[in-house]
Amino acid sequence: MAVVGIGHAIIDLFVQAEGELISELGLDPGSMTLIDDSTSREVLAHLSVLKASSGGSAANTLAGVSSLGGATYFVGALGNDQFANNYRDDLEDVGIVFIDNSLDLGASNTGHCIVIVTPDGQRTMLTHLGASIHVLDSVPNIDLGHDAIVCYVEGYLLDSPSGGQNIEAMFSKEIAGVEYAFSLSDRTLVQRRKPQIWELIKGGGISILFGNEDEFLELCDSNDLLGAVEKVGAYVGEGAITLGAKGSFVFSRDQEPIVVPAAQIEVVDTTGAGDLFAAGYLYAREKGYPSYERARMGNICASEVISHFGARPLVELSTLVAKAF
Numbered sequence: 101m102a103v104v105g106i107g108h109a110i111i112d113l114f115v116q117a118e119g120e121l122i123s124e125l126g127l128d129p130g131s132m133t134l135i136d137d138s139t140s141r142e143v144l145a146h147l148s149v150l151k152a153s154s155g156g157s158a159a160n161t162l163a164g165v166s167s168l169g170g171a172t173y174f175v176g177a178l179g180n181d182q183f184a185n186n187y188r189d190d191l192e193d194v195g196i197v198f199i200d201n202s203l204d205l206g207a208s209n210t211g212h213c214i215v216i217v218t219p220d221g222q223r224t225m226l227t228h229l230g231a232s233i234h235v236l237d238s239v240p241n242i243d244l245g246h247d248a249i250v251c252y253v254e255g256y257l258l259d260s261p262s263g264g265q266n267i268e269a270m271f272s273k274e275i276a277g278v279e280y281a282f283s284l285s286d287r288t289l290v291q292r293r294k295p296q297i298w299e300l301i302k303g304g305g306i307s308i309l310f311g312n313e314d315e316f317l318e319l320c321d322s323n324d325l326l327g328a329v330e331k332v333g334a335y336v337g338e339g340a341i342t343l344g345a346k347g348s349f350v351f352s353r354d355q356e357p358i359v360v361p362a363a364q365i366e367v368v369d370t371t372g373a374g375d376l377f378a379a380g381y382l383y384a385r386e387k388g389y390p391s392y393e394r395a396r397m398g399n400i401c402a403s404e405v406i407s408h409f410g411a412r413p414l415v416e417l418s419t420l421v422a423k424a425f
């Protein structure tokens with residue numbers, strides 16, 4: 101069994117700032133906004149970077165699965181710069197096999213994300229996709245010789261040129277032993293790409309759907325989470341909705357939805373919370389645990405990543421979860 105993640109390969113540049121900066125920049129707190137290179141330079145000229153590290157939503161999830169002990173592959177696209185070398189090294193260091201799916205042979209910069217963390221631990225992101233947008237230039241081969249594969253696709257990819265089309269092509273092609281998981285990624289992304297997301301959902305190729313409460317409500321144009329779950333559950337067998345400090349909510353065809361409380365933790369930086377939740381959930385699922393335990397492992401993994409700056413775990417998650425399982 102292995103987890104294959106497909107996502108934007110992004111270097112995260114963390115800065116700390118007061119909430120006023122978010123309003124000065126005209127941003128929606130907690131959201132991800134796409135920016136071009138020159139805007140990125142302008143913003144960075146006024147800020148000091150506290151920490152630069154490898155990120156990207158799906159890759160963060162794989163770092164979590166790998167730290168729990170699972171086999172992982174990352175399909176992405178990097179530029180021709182030092183950031184690309186660092187990114188490759190970081191993947192290798194945590195045991196993730198990199199599959200470069202780019203058809204772009206020209207020199208370009210690796211994608212980066214300015215992650216602004218405010219005193220409440222909330223993160224707001226400005227992303228310059230750079231070379232990462234080439235990840236779905238073609239439909240990747242994810243048939244990697246394992247008897248079972250969960251292929252985890254981040255919703256952010258719908259912002260890449262052939263993203264929607266090639267995700268649909270992947271989801272509609274049945275491969276023995278392969279299941280697809282999809283993450284809604286960001287409320288504003290759901291707003292931008294709603295018809296495309298519904299097409300993917302209604303196509304029936306998604307086995308597991310991840311997202312936070314705002315993303316699910318936005319997707320269903322609703323204020324009622326149970327109603328949203330019913331709507332989505334008609335097409336998707338299983339899903340997990342993260343609820344921030346309230347924990348997570350899991351649903352599946354076989355049982356009533358359940359809420360699983362969050363770990364008690366001092367929040368420093370919420371970047372990667374949803375990504376690491378997905379890591380714990382997928383690993384527990386791979387190990388055959390029932391829904392409640394999948395979400396409980398997700399909550400524990402998320403609690404580690406939000407207790408420090410950065411979107412990747414700083415401790416071995418296998419050791420951390422061993423205390424609770």
Ligand SMILES: Nc1ncnc2c1ncn2[C@@H]1O[C@H](COP(=O)(O)OP(=O)(O)OP(=O)(O)O)[C@@H](O)[C@H]1O
Pocket residue numbers: 223311312313341342343344345346347348362363364365367370371372373374375377398399400402403406
């Ligand atoms: N304040 C908190 N206390 C404890 N756990 C938390 C807290 N905030 C988040 N978590 C954990 O992280 C998980 C994901 O959080 P959240 O619902 O905020 O996801 P998200 O919005 O996708 O996060 P992000 O987009 O920052 O990755 C929650 O299900 C919970 O387990």
Ligand SMILES: O=C(O)C(=O)C[C@H](O)[C@H](O)CO
Pocket residue numbers: 110111112154155156157160213223225285370371372373374375411
């Ligand atoms: O915090 C999140 O929701 C993330 O998905 C993390 C970022 O997308 C990622 O690290 C940016 O590179």
